[in-house]
Amino acid sequence: MSSPGFKQHVNAQFALIAQALASPQRLEILDYLAQTERSVEELSQLANLTVANTSRHLQILKQAALVNVRTDGKRRCYRLTGDDVVQLIASLRRTAELHLAEVERLAHTYLTDKQAMEAISAEELLTRIQRDEVTVLDVRPQAEYAAGHIPGAIHLLPEEVAERLHELDDSKTIVAYCRGPYCVYSYQMVQALRGHGINAVRLVDGLPEWKAAGLPVYTTPT
Structure with missing residues (x-):
């Protein structure tokens, strides 16, 4: 003992x-x-x-x-x-979502109407990337994109949509991701794209969770 x-x-x-x-x-x-x-x-x-x-x-x-x-x-x-720190925080977040009603109330308060937006998992996104069915957008600041992003992801901010719309292949579903599940940038991007009649969804998590899951990440050479 x-x-x-x-x-x-x-x-x-x-x-x-x-x-x-x-x-x-x-x-x-x-x-x-x-x-x-x-x-x-x-x-x-x-x-x-x-x-x-x-x-x-x-x-x-x-x-x-x-x-x-x-x-x-x-x-x-x-x-x-290490990536285990990201996993630890994700576990903390999931436990809070399951047991603290205030988390859901805050989400509804600050993400009004955005909660209904379709979100896809990392596994589904990877499959659809391999099938060439999606265009992936990284909507975080440039420095974060350069430090690591999903391979093939285009860096685009919500406020740039109108002027760069011609760069996007609207024959594919567009998937936007940002820092994590409570980062508003991906919600804003999906709203902006849908406002232009483009089919867009968001990744349920962000780049840190993608990387912590051992999925491929590309770093922009300096």
Whole structure:
């Protein structure tokens, strides 16, 4: 039998992870890092936090081994320690969706009417890519697209649809994806395309979940 001391010590280590995740700001930071490596200053701007506050959150995440850091001159750049961190957050999200009614209420409040939009799974998208049945759009910022995207995906932002509509093959279904299931960019893209009479759906998850599932990712050469 294991001693109570061992269980207490190992549970304390597990609790480090739980404590690191117990902050909406740190979850947001992890979401940005799931897209690409970023500096403290970049994360500060994205999360609308001071640099000092961002640094404190990153130190907590680093102590829990959820992120690591490298030095690039005077810049300190952070990244996730592995795709398992993405899977951990996805598991947390699914549990919250199953057991917290407030999650569904918030989704209906902030994603009004968008909830009915058709979404396809990563497995279905991969099959349809292999059959050449779809055009895939990555609607995240350019830097995130360059850091990694679904092979063959076109980078296009919702506000660019009208001027770049001629670039899209409307004989195929268009599938838009962004940072994750609660990222509004893919919803906005589907709305914009449907407004032009184009058949469009969204990927149910985002690029981090696609990559964490071991599916192919292409990086734009620098």
